[in-house]
Amino acid sequence: MAFTIRIVAGSTAPIYRQIVDQVTRGVASGELSVGESVPSVRQLARELVINPNTVAKAYAELVDSGFLETQAGKGFFVAKRRQVYTKAERLRRIDESIDQLVNQTLALDIEPEEIVQRLLERFEKNLKPASE
């Protein structure tokens, strides 16, 4: 079964980010297993009707962050998971996102409980290998 990636046109997230996120999730959820190949840059670009540069950029970032490996002439494969950022660096980055969420919660006058509930729902939806 081929791993499929979908681009949401209207999304605020840039296309290359959407690709990165979906591959990341595929690996995290186990839908993509170590050693498995992902679509070639050109093929995925054709499928999604986007610029190959955009796919290449996404894959480059995935290689950089340790999710993919490239084998010259053969394509991209799911890498053995390794951490590229130190724990401290990862927490610093995630804390910026947490801060922003807390700020928005205050700014929009929403109950923290409501935020936590929505966050948990989102985590559940994204962690199970979607049947969709």
Added chain:
Amino acid sequence: MAFTIRIVAGSTAPIYRQIVDQVTRGVASGELSVGESVPSVRQLARELVINPNTVAKAYAELVDSGFLETQAGKGFFVAKRRQVYTKAERLRRIDESIDQLVNQTLALDIEPEEIVQRLLERFEKNLKPASE
């Protein structure tokens, strides 16, 4: 003690965003009370060693979202708190922040439980008008 704003150089958040967030927090936490003035555009720009336009952009956004009011020739003042956005619009905006947090969590391979815990800590710290 005067209300102070600090810009973090290494942050991914743009300067004007950092100003918006900190004033928002100041108002939400009660550190800034209704009718109180905030530093003038030029003064804050001098303090932070940034361009006045950058401060003006941040303040304009705060006026639009109902946190500040302006009196031409006199300055910006903390506005009476009011609900500007519909519930649907507020959820739409908060969901963008939640999505970003979920994506980062997966991308950085951090346990959702850890995120939720950190978020709860942050809420506690920010919702009680800290002694700080």
Added chain:
Amino acid sequence: MAFTIRIVAGSTAPIYRQIVDQVTRGVASGELSVGESVPSVRQLARELVINPNTVAKAYAELVDSGFLETQAGKGFFVAKRRQVYTKAERLRRIDESIDQLVNQTLALDIEPEEIVQRLLERFEKNLKPASE
């Protein structure tokens, strides 16, 4: 025929306001439909012979009030119509315009009846998707 925007030099309204108003009308009248793109910041700036920042400021306001959406690197698009502001906030904003009209009417010594009549005419002209 492409959607065109015109700037009136002698107007008291600032340029960016004129752009905001005309795009708003275009969307409200249906001349611009959902998903359609508006001229790029740079192109419109060239056409109107104004600074790109001025266009950007207008577009940013239109995004904030829910009329446009942005896709970085691709442009601005007409957003699906949604209610962004609470009823109270909308009345607060419209009352500012009403106040200004009443003040001008008194200052210019014009009969209120004449104002009401002109206003009604204007509503009729603008609310039916004109053949123009």
Added chain:
Amino acid sequence: MAFTIRIVAGSTAPIYRQIVDQVTRGVASGELSVGESVPSVRQLARELVINPNTVAKAYAELVDSGFLETQAGKGFFVAKRRQVYTKAERLRRIDESIDQLVNQTLALDIEPEEIVQRLLERFEKNLKPASE
């Protein structure tokens, strides 16, 4: 009975505008009659705790638009009403305000009927010599 002017601190309208508007209304409503004197610049500035320049500027505009006359060494008096703008010019100016109101009505998705009703209320309230 002295003619009193009140300044609303939180208003978006500049102070000098508020003075101009209130004197204009006083004349239009008949509360101030031809030949009657208005408070001196210095006295009004003291009363309102504002800068005398601000009062002077307002009075200058009222003289310019024909509502007041000045008699050297004696003060300012309500002038015999005369029109300083041509009818066409007055309509052009008022039309800008009408346009803005129509735009806001479209932008905020408010029923024209509601606008007309609020406008009429406002006219009524402002035309009768307020007992307040």
Added chain:
DNA sequence: GTGGTCTAGACCACA
């Protein structure tokens, strides 16, 4: 002194 608007031009991220 204050804010509001506009220009010119730079650098970056994204497609």
Added chain:
DNA sequence: GTGGTCTAGACCACC
């Protein structure tokens, strides 16, 4: 090519 951010500096209205 697109938008997003920031700087530098101008001119105006208002206090």
